[in-house]
Amino acid sequence: MPRLPPDPHSSGSCSSAAARRFHRDWLVISLAPGIGPRTALRLHEHFGSPAAVLSASRSDLGDLGLKPPALDWLKHPDRAAIDSVLSWAERPGAHLLGLDDPRYPPLLREIADPPPLLYVRGDIGLLSEPQIAVVGSRNPSPGGREITAELVRELARCGLVVTSGLAFGIDGVAHEAALETGQSIAVLGTGPDLVYPSAHVDLACRIVERGALVTELPPGRGPQARNFPRRNRLISGLSLGVLVTEAALKSGSLITARSALEQGREVFAVPGPIGSPLSRGCHALIRDGARLVETAADILSELAPQLRGALDSDASPDASGEGLEPAGLEGDERLLWEALGFDQLAPDELIARTGLPAEQVLSMLLLMELNGHVSSLPGGRYCRASG
Structure with missing residues (x-):
């Protein structure tokens, strides 16, 4: 099966000893037999950190329902398997993200069974x-x-x-x-x-x-x-x-x-x-x-x-905040802005003024509203947003 070549433009994520220890702890938990995402999340919530999970006694871990194979692994993991993954993470463009890493995607953390560890190539x-x-x-x-x-x-x-x-x-x-x-x-x-x-x-x-x-x-x-x-x-x-x-x-x-x-x-x-x-x-x-x-x-x-809260506005209003073209408008968005002028127009009127396809005009209007460039009005009309 084909393997991906390393990314020559990036560095790995395990460059420090502290990072290696952090990732090693998550690796031990995520690779343990019988410990799936839900169990890993429960262990993390109970003990507070992957290091605390690994420091817990067999009896405390057993009280949470862990079976002997999982307990054996947590106390005596396969060091060679762990080191192999850590070596991969040191390659250019490779990253490991544990569940409590601040870079872990927040939406994914909200699901019932988020992966305790993510392996990432790229951005x-x-x-x-x-x-x-x-x-x-x-x-x-x-x-x-x-x-x-x-x-x-x-x-x-x-x-x-x-x-x-x-x-x-x-x-x-x-x-x-x-x-x-x-x-x-x-x-x-x-x-x-x-x-x-x-x-x-x-x-x-x-x-x-x-x-x-x-x-x-x-x-x-x-x-x-x-x-x-x-x-x-x-x-x-x-x-x-x-x-x-x-x-x-x-x-x-x-x-x-x-x-x-x-x-x-x-x-x-x-x-x-x-x-x-x-x-x-x-x-x-x-x-x-x-x-x-x-x-x-x-x-x-x-x-x-x-x-609305995720997409940033590029608007650059003047002192009055009214009427100036926002920075960053190009091509068809600028055409739509100019066609809108200082009027209050329906999408059909903008389509007629610009000659652009209806779907494109509707999409641009929505995006420009999200970015704070235009405002929607009663009756489905639009105008330039004021400061």
């Missing part, structure tokens, strides 16, 4: 940025590929990081489209040094350069069927919401959508032809309450309350 800061998960069929229709790419490009252009699972089909389309206009995160069902499917080695390398690869599995762990449903909860757990573009009734995409609902995330689904098996999963989600999506604006409007 670790991106894990805490606003994300939209995009999942779907591994054998999508041409139309499914087209609508996925179209939606993802617009969402990425609006500042959302696009997260998916690096699988064939919709996952790959989503990553590719996101990298055209923004950034992407791939959540792996293998160790961080391996790529599955192997045909996506080049894509994985480009994601490391423009985003991040993340997994809860240690280096050297190959693809196993049981790990992919576990992987799906991380895709949804990292994200504000999950978009399903094409899915059969029984598919991994619906597992991800169910995880999203359990985690309190938004679920979005694109409807399709009634006769297509790949429409049935999305239609079932819509019947169960998922938001029907036709344009990127449908997603952005639903996520607006969460995005």
